[in-house]
Amino acid sequence: MQRRLIAIAFAATLLGFSAAQAQPLKKVTISVGTSVLTVAYPMATLPLSLGYWKDEGYDVDVQPVGASLQAVQQMVSGNSDFAQIGAAAVIQSNVMNKLPVRIVLANGVTDWSISVLSTSPIKGPEDLRGKTIGVFTIATNGVPLLKSYLRTKGMDVDRDRISFLPLGMGAPPVEALRTGKVDALIYWAGATAGFRNAGLDLREIIPPDWRSYPDYSLTTMQKTIDKASDMVVAIARGSVKATIYAIENPECAVRLHWKRYPDAKPKGVDEATALRWDLNAISQQLLTLQDGFKLNGGKQWGYAQADNFARLQSFLQEADLIKGGMPANTFLTNLPGFYDRVNDFDAAKVREAARKCETN
Template structure:
C-alpha cells in the first residue's frame, strides 16, 4: 500500500492510474485560439471554418478554437492587432491602411479570396446606373467597421467622385433591418458582399448591381492575418489553424450539402427561412458554393492560401492611386508565403473521401 497524507490510504495501482490520467490530460490539453470572422452572424459562406471545428480538424492540430463573429473586416484587423484574438479573417482595405501607417501590427499569412466580393447594389428601378451616379447619395453598410466602406470609397474615387464629400454611409445591419432600410429608401443603395446580396434576394429583396470595372472585380480580398510577433514566435499555431481551414474548404467543395447542414447545425440562425426544406438547402448551397468559388485561382498551382504577388501588388497600387494610402507599403510588410508549403502538407484525398462518406441523415 502507498500512503498520501495522514490517514489516507490509496492502492498503488490506483495512484499510478490517477497520475497517468492527470499527465495524459495535461499532455493533450488543447491550446485555445480565437479566430475572428468578419460578419455579424456566421453563415454558409464561412463553412470551411465551421467544418474544421465540427470535424475535429482544429483539434487534430492541437487547438481548441473559438469562432467569433465581429462587426466586419476593419474590426477584425484592429482586434487582432490589439492582441484580442490570435487570428482574424479580413478584407485588406483598412488592414493595409493600418499596416502602411504603422498603427496595426499585423500581416496576412494565408489567402482566402482571389476576387473582390464587394458590390454596390440598388433597387431595380433606381435612377443610379453607374458608380458616378452615387454623387450625394447614401449607401447602407453592415456596420461602420465593414470593409465595404473602404472599397466603396475606392470605387467612387475611380468614378471621379470625392469619397470624403460625395458619398455617405449608414449602418443598416443585415436581414430585416437592411431590407426595411432599402425599401423605405433610408439609403439609396448598399455596398454588400456576395453572400449578403444572395440572402437578401432569397428573402425577396432583389437588387441590381452597379457595373464595376474588371480592375475592381479582380482585386484580391479576404485572407487570414495575425500579429507580426505571432508570425515570428508561434508559426506552429498559424500553420495548424490554416491547415485545418484548408481541410474545411476541401470538405465543403467535396460535399456542399453536408457543409451547409453542418453550418446550420452550429449556427441555426443562419438557416434559410424558406419553409420548403429542399429549396432552403438549395439556397444554402448556392450561397456556399458562390463564395467558395473564389477561394481558389488557376494562378496558385493547387496550393491553398498562396498569395499571388502580382495581384497583391496590383491591389497596393490601386489603393495608392485611389488615395486610400499615401504610399503603397512593401508587399512583404503586408503578406508572407513562408508557411504555405507546410500548410498544404496533408492528405487532401482523405479529406475528400471523408466528406463524400458523410451520413447526411445525422445532420438534418
C-alpha cells in the same frame, strides 16, 4: 519474475501513451470580421464541425466581432490569436499604424458589388449622384472601393452628394432598400445572396477590376508567427481542408453548419427553401475562394502572391486611404516552406469524406 517485469514495462508504456493522448488541447481564438457567423464562412466555422483543429491539438473559439478593423483590434489587444479580415485592413494596419499584421491565408478576392432593385433607374455610376447607399459600416471595405471607382468616372462623393448609411446585416439593409430609405447597397457577395433570399429582386453593378484584388484573408501578428509557427501552420491547414471539403459538397457544409449553429438555419420556411437559401449564400463564397486560389497561382491553397498585395497597396494609395507604403512581402508570412506545410495533407481523402458527408 521476467514476465512480471515485462508486464510492468508494458503497462508503463501504455500509461505513457495514454498520458500523451490525454494532453489538453491548446486554446486558440479567431476573430472574424463579421457580425454573424453564417454559412458563408466555411473556412472559419467548418473546421470546428469536422474536428480538423482538434486533430491538430487545438481548441479553437471562433468569434464574430464586427468589421475588419474590430477584428484587428481584438488581435492586437491579445484577445485573439488570428483574425479573418479584409486584405485592405492588413495593409492599412501595417502602413498607417505600424502594426505587424501578417497574411496567413489569402482566401478570396474582392467580391463586392453595388446592388439596386431591378426596377431602379440606377444603371451606372453616374446615376448615383445625390443618392444614399447602404453599407455594413462606414469603415467597411466597400466604401473606399466605391469612392475609387467613382473617381475613375470623374465623380466625387462629396461634390456629387453621395451619402452612406450604415445598416449592418440581416433585415435592416433589406428593408432600407425595399422601402427606399437607401437607393443602393454595397456589400460582399455572400451578403448580397442573403438579400436575394429575403425576396429582393436585385441587379448588380460590378466594376470589372474589383475581383482582381485579394480580399478576405486569415491573418495573425508577426510575434505569433515567431513564437508559435507550428500552431499557425496547423490553424491554416485546418482552414484549407475545410475549404476543399465545402467546395466538394456545399450541401453537406450547410447541414454541418446548421448542426453546430442551430440558430443560423433560416426560420419560417420549409427545409427545401432553407437549404436553397443557404446554398445560394455559401456558393457565392465558394466562388470567391476558388477565384482567390486562382489569383494566387492556383497551386497551393492559401498561398499569397506578393504582387497581388502590391497592386492592392497601390489601389489604396490612389484612393488616398494610406500615405506611403511598404514592400509587399512585409504583409506576408515569410516562413520557409510555409505553404508546403499548410498543404501537406491528402486532399483526395478530404474530398472523399465530403462526398460521403463524413465527419471525424
